[in-house]
Amino acid sequence: MCRHLAYLGEPLAPQELLVLPPHALYRQSWAPREQRHGTVNADGFGLGWWADGDEVPARYRRSGPIWADAAFADLARVLRTRSLVAAVRSATEGCAAGEAAAAPFAAGRWLFSHNGALAGWPGKLDALAALLPAAELLELEARTDSALLWALTLHRLRAGAGLGDALAGTVADVAAHTTGRLNLLLGDGRSLAATAWGDTLYHRALPGLGTVVASEPYDDSGGWTPVPDGSLLLVEAGAVTVHRLPSGS
Numbered sequence: 001m002c003r004h005l006a007y008l009g010e011p012l013a014p015q016e017l018l019v020l021p022p023h024a025l026y027r028q029s030w031a032p033r034e035q036r037h038g039t040v041n042a043d044g045f046g047l048g049w050w051a052d053g054d055e056v057p058a059r060y061r062r063s064g065p066i067w068a069d070a071a072f073a074d075l076a077r078v079l080r081t082r083s084l085v086a087a088v089r090s091a092t093e094g095c096a097a098g099e100a101a102a103a104p105f106a107a108g109r110w111l112f113s114h115n116g117a118l119a120g121w122p123g124k125l126d127a128l129a130a131l132l133p134a135a136e137l138l139e140l141e142a143r144t145d146s147a148l149l150w151a152l153t154l155h156r157l158r159a160g161a162g163l164g165d166a167l168a169g170t171v172a173d174v175a176a177h178t179t180g181r182l183n184l185l186l187g188d189g190r191s192l193a194a195t196a197w198g199d200t201l202y203h204r205a206l207p208g209l210g211t212v213v214a215s216e217p218y219d220d221s222g223g224w225t226p227v228p229d230g231s232l233l234l235v236e237a238g239a240v241t242v243h244r245l246p247s248g249s
Protein backbone atom coordinates (compact mmCIF):
# COMPACT_ATOMS: atom_id res chain seq x y z
CA MET A 1 0.00 0.00 0.00
CA CYS A 2 1.41 3.27 -0.93
CA ARG A 3 0.74 6.58 0.77
CA HIS A 4 -0.62 9.66 -0.93
CA LEU A 5 -1.60 13.27 -0.23
CA ALA A 6 -3.34 16.11 -2.04
CA TYR A 7 -3.78 19.79 -1.28
CA LEU A 8 -6.05 22.54 -2.54
CA GLY A 9 -6.02 26.14 -1.37
CA GLU A 10 -3.79 29.20 -1.17
CA PRO A 11 -0.25 29.00 -2.59
CA LEU A 12 2.29 27.19 -0.44
CA ALA A 13 5.60 25.38 -0.79
CA PRO A 14 5.14 21.60 -1.13
CA GLN A 15 7.71 21.05 1.61
CA GLU A 16 5.22 22.47 4.14
CA LEU A 17 3.10 19.36 3.58
CA LEU A 18 5.49 16.74 2.22
CA VAL A 19 8.81 17.20 4.03
CA LEU A 20 8.70 19.41 7.15
CA PRO A 21 5.88 17.88 9.27
CA PRO A 22 7.14 15.17 11.66
CA HIS A 23 5.32 12.35 9.86
CA ALA A 24 5.18 13.85 6.36
CA LEU A 25 4.98 11.76 3.19
CA TYR A 26 8.78 11.97 3.10
CA ARG A 27 9.03 10.15 6.43
CA GLN A 28 6.09 7.88 5.56
CA SER A 29 8.31 6.45 2.83
CA TRP A 30 10.27 4.55 5.49
CA ALA A 31 8.10 4.86 8.61
CA PRO A 32 4.39 5.04 7.80
CA ARG A 33 2.26 4.82 10.94
CA GLU A 34 -1.02 3.46 9.59
CA GLN A 35 0.01 1.36 6.63
CA ARG A 36 -1.77 -2.00 6.66
CA HIS A 37 -0.08 -3.60 3.65
CA GLY A 38 3.65 -3.47 2.96
CA THR A 39 6.26 -1.85 5.18
CA VAL A 40 8.35 0.77 3.34
CA ASN A 41 7.43 2.89 0.32
CA ALA A 42 10.72 2.88 -1.54
CA ASP A 43 9.62 1.81 -5.04
CA GLY A 44 9.29 5.29 -6.46
CA PHE A 45 7.55 8.56 -5.70
CA GLY A 46 5.96 11.46 -7.47
CA LEU A 47 4.84 15.05 -7.03
CA GLY A 48 2.41 16.68 -9.43
CA TRP A 49 1.42 20.34 -9.11
CA TRP A 50 -0.42 23.09 -10.92
CA ALA A 51 1.37 26.37 -11.59
CA ASP A 52 -0.74 29.55 -11.51
CA GLY A 53 -2.18 30.35 -14.92
CA ASP A 54 -1.49 26.88 -16.37
CA GLU A 55 -4.25 24.27 -16.46
CA VAL A 56 -1.89 21.39 -17.20
CA PRO A 57 0.06 20.18 -14.15
CA ALA A 58 3.77 19.37 -14.08
CA ARG A 59 5.17 16.18 -12.56
CA TYR A 60 8.42 15.15 -10.95
CA ARG A 61 8.61 11.35 -10.56
CA ARG A 62 11.44 8.94 -9.86
CA SER A 63 11.72 5.17 -9.60
CA GLY A 64 13.75 5.15 -6.36
CA PRO A 65 13.08 6.20 -2.76
CA ILE A 66 12.16 9.80 -2.08
CA TRP A 67 14.83 10.08 0.65
CA ALA A 68 17.60 9.36 -1.89
CA ASP A 69 16.66 12.23 -4.20
CA ALA A 70 18.31 15.55 -3.38
CA ALA A 71 16.54 17.39 -6.21
CA PHE A 72 13.14 16.63 -4.70
CA ALA A 73 13.93 18.49 -1.46
CA ASP A 74 15.00 21.57 -3.46
CA LEU A 75 11.91 21.48 -5.66
CA ALA A 76 9.61 21.05 -2.67
CA ARG A 77 11.23 24.10 -1.05
CA VAL A 78 11.17 26.56 -3.94
CA LEU A 79 7.89 25.73 -5.67
CA ARG A 80 4.62 27.49 -4.79
CA THR A 81 1.33 25.90 -5.75
CA ARG A 82 -2.39 26.09 -5.03
CA SER A 83 -2.85 22.37 -5.60
CA LEU A 84 -0.73 19.24 -5.64
CA VAL A 85 -0.98 15.44 -5.63
CA ALA A 86 1.95 13.43 -4.25
CA ALA A 87 2.62 9.75 -3.55
CA VAL A 88 5.28 7.32 -2.34
CA ARG A 89 5.06 3.79 -3.71
CA SER A 90 5.34 0.27 -2.37
CA ALA A 91 4.98 -1.82 -5.53
CA THR A 92 2.44 -4.64 -5.47
CA GLU A 93 3.68 -8.07 -6.53
CA GLY A 94 3.21 -8.54 -10.27
CA CYS A 95 3.19 -4.80 -10.99
CA ALA A 96 5.88 -3.18 -13.14
CA ALA A 97 8.76 -1.24 -11.61
CA GLY A 98 9.98 2.15 -12.80
CA GLU A 99 9.17 5.81 -13.00
CA ALA A 100 6.16 5.34 -15.28
CA ALA A 101 4.50 3.22 -12.57
CA ALA A 102 4.89 5.90 -9.88
CA ALA A 103 1.87 8.08 -9.11
CA PRO A 104 0.61 10.62 -9.86
CA PHE A 105 -0.59 9.51 -13.28
CA ALA A 106 -1.54 12.38 -15.56
CA ALA A 107 -3.55 13.37 -18.61
CA GLY A 108 -4.59 16.88 -19.63
CA ARG A 109 -5.46 18.82 -16.49
CA TRP A 110 -5.90 15.76 -14.25
CA LEU A 111 -3.66 13.97 -11.76
CA PHE A 112 -4.50 10.56 -10.24
CA SER A 113 -3.10 8.29 -7.54
CA HIS A 114 -4.05 4.89 -6.10
CA ASN A 115 -3.31 3.29 -2.73
CA GLY A 116 -4.14 -0.38 -2.88
CA ALA A 117 -4.26 -3.40 -5.12
CA LEU A 118 -6.64 -5.02 -7.54
CA ALA A 119 -7.39 -8.70 -6.91
CA GLY A 120 -6.62 -10.81 -9.97
CA TRP A 121 -3.98 -8.52 -11.42
CA PRO A 122 -2.73 -9.10 -14.04
CA GLY A 123 -4.18 -12.42 -15.19
CA LYS A 124 -7.86 -12.38 -14.31
CA LEU A 125 -9.05 -8.94 -15.26
CA ASP A 126 -10.23 -9.46 -18.83
CA ALA A 127 -13.79 -8.44 -18.00
CA LEU A 128 -12.57 -5.21 -16.41
CA ALA A 129 -10.13 -4.45 -19.23
CA ALA A 130 -12.91 -5.13 -21.76
CA LEU A 131 -14.69 -2.01 -20.48
CA LEU A 132 -12.03 0.06 -22.25
CA PRO A 133 -11.51 0.56 -25.98
CA ALA A 134 -8.36 -1.29 -27.14
CA ALA A 135 -6.62 2.01 -27.95
CA GLU A 136 -6.99 3.15 -24.35
CA LEU A 137 -5.61 -0.15 -23.04
CA LEU A 138 -2.58 0.26 -25.29
CA GLU A 139 -2.07 3.72 -23.78
CA LEU A 140 -1.69 2.38 -20.23
CA GLU A 141 1.10 4.39 -18.60
CA ALA A 142 2.55 1.26 -16.96
CA ARG A 143 1.77 -2.42 -16.53
CA THR A 144 0.21 -1.92 -13.13
CA ASP A 145 -3.22 -2.28 -11.57
CA SER A 146 -3.12 1.45 -10.73
CA ALA A 147 -2.60 2.38 -14.39
CA LEU A 148 -5.64 0.27 -15.35
CA LEU A 149 -7.72 2.02 -12.68
CA TRP A 150 -6.49 5.36 -14.01
CA ALA A 151 -7.47 4.41 -17.57
CA LEU A 152 -10.99 3.49 -16.37
CA THR A 153 -11.26 6.81 -14.53
CA LEU A 154 -9.88 8.83 -17.44
CA HIS A 155 -12.37 7.19 -19.79
CA ARG A 156 -15.20 8.68 -17.73
CA LEU A 157 -13.49 12.07 -17.34
CA ARG A 158 -13.07 12.32 -21.11
CA ALA A 159 -16.75 11.52 -21.50
CA GLY A 160 -17.52 14.56 -19.34
CA ALA A 161 -17.88 13.07 -15.85
CA GLY A 162 -17.00 15.17 -12.81
CA LEU A 163 -14.17 14.04 -10.55
CA GLY A 164 -16.42 12.37 -7.99
CA ASP A 165 -18.54 10.54 -10.56
CA ALA A 166 -15.42 9.34 -12.36
CA LEU A 167 -13.98 7.80 -9.18
CA ALA A 168 -17.32 6.35 -8.09
CA GLY A 169 -17.67 4.81 -11.55
CA THR A 170 -14.27 3.14 -11.31
CA VAL A 171 -15.10 1.71 -7.89
CA ALA A 172 -18.40 0.38 -9.28
CA ASP A 173 -16.62 -1.16 -12.29
CA VAL A 174 -14.20 -2.99 -10.01
CA ALA A 175 -16.96 -4.10 -7.65
CA ALA A 176 -18.83 -5.59 -10.61
CA HIS A 177 -15.89 -7.73 -11.76
CA THR A 178 -13.43 -8.32 -8.93
CA THR A 179 -12.40 -6.93 -5.56
CA GLY A 180 -9.62 -4.67 -4.42
CA ARG A 181 -8.40 -1.98 -2.12
CA LEU A 182 -9.23 1.21 -3.94
CA ASN A 183 -8.15 4.39 -2.21
CA LEU A 184 -8.16 6.68 -5.24
CA LEU A 185 -7.19 10.35 -5.41
CA LEU A 186 -7.95 12.72 -8.27
CA GLY A 187 -7.42 16.45 -8.87
CA ASP A 188 -7.87 18.98 -11.67
CA GLY A 189 -6.24 22.02 -10.03
CA ARG A 190 -9.57 23.43 -8.84
CA SER A 191 -11.09 20.53 -6.94
CA LEU A 192 -10.17 17.15 -5.46
CA ALA A 193 -11.93 13.82 -5.10
CA ALA A 194 -10.82 10.77 -3.11
CA THR A 195 -12.20 7.40 -2.12
CA ALA A 196 -11.72 5.45 1.11
CA TRP A 197 -12.16 1.84 0.05
CA GLY A 198 -10.07 -0.63 2.00
CA ASP A 199 -7.48 1.68 3.55
CA THR A 200 -7.21 4.76 5.75
CA LEU A 201 -8.00 8.29 4.53
CA TYR A 202 -8.11 11.62 6.37
CA HIS A 203 -8.80 15.24 5.62
CA ARG A 204 -7.81 18.38 7.43
CA ALA A 205 -8.40 22.12 7.12
CA LEU A 206 -5.35 24.38 7.27
CA PRO A 207 -6.84 27.63 8.59
CA GLY A 208 -6.36 30.49 6.16
CA LEU A 209 -4.79 28.16 3.61
CA GLY A 210 -6.84 25.25 2.36
CA THR A 211 -7.54 21.52 2.65
CA VAL A 212 -5.28 18.49 2.88
CA VAL A 213 -6.41 14.96 2.01
CA ALA A 214 -3.99 12.20 3.02
CA SER A 215 -3.66 8.46 3.61
CA GLU A 216 -2.55 9.20 7.15
CA PRO A 217 -1.98 12.27 9.37
CA TYR A 218 1.40 13.97 8.97
CA ASP A 219 1.39 15.23 12.56
CA ASP A 220 -0.41 14.76 15.87
CA SER A 221 -2.10 18.16 15.87
CA GLY A 222 -5.56 16.66 16.21
CA GLY A 223 -7.06 18.50 13.26
CA TRP A 224 -7.48 15.35 11.19
CA THR A 225 -10.88 13.87 10.38
CA PRO A 226 -10.96 10.19 9.36
CA VAL A 227 -13.05 9.37 6.30
CA PRO A 228 -15.26 6.28 6.81
CA ASP A 229 -14.48 3.27 4.65
CA GLY A 230 -16.74 3.06 1.59
CA SER A 231 -16.85 6.85 1.09
CA LEU A 232 -16.22 9.43 -1.57
CA LEU A 233 -14.71 12.72 -0.41
CA LEU A 234 -15.01 15.91 -2.46
CA VAL A 235 -13.15 19.19 -1.97
CA GLU A 236 -14.73 21.95 -4.03
CA ALA A 237 -14.90 25.71 -3.59
CA GLY A 238 -13.46 25.52 -0.09
CA ALA A 239 -16.00 22.94 1.12
CA VAL A 240 -15.40 19.30 2.04
CA THR A 241 -18.25 16.81 1.62
CA VAL A 242 -18.28 13.07 2.26
CA HIS A 243 -20.68 10.76 0.45
CA ARG A 244 -21.43 7.08 0.93
CA LEU A 245 -20.43 4.96 -2.07
CA PRO A 246 -23.13 2.52 -3.22
CA SER A 247 -21.79 -0.74 -1.76
CA GLY A 248 -19.27 -0.69 1.08
CA SER A 249 -15.96 -2.52 0.64
Ligand code: GLN
Nearest residue numbers: 001002090092095115116
Ligand atom coordinates in the same frame (compact mmCIF):
# COMPACT_ATOMS: atom_id res chain seq x y z
N1 GLN B 1 -0.78 -1.62 -6.69
C1 GLN B 1 -0.18 -0.35 -6.93
C2 GLN B 1 1.25 -0.45 -7.41
O1 GLN B 1 1.83 -1.47 -7.43
C3 GLN B 1 -0.25 0.52 -5.70
C4 GLN B 1 0.61 -0.04 -4.64
C5 GLN B 1 0.32 0.40 -3.27
O2 GLN B 1 -0.69 1.01 -2.91
N2 GLN B 1 1.22 -0.03 -2.46
O3 GLN B 1 1.82 0.51 -7.78
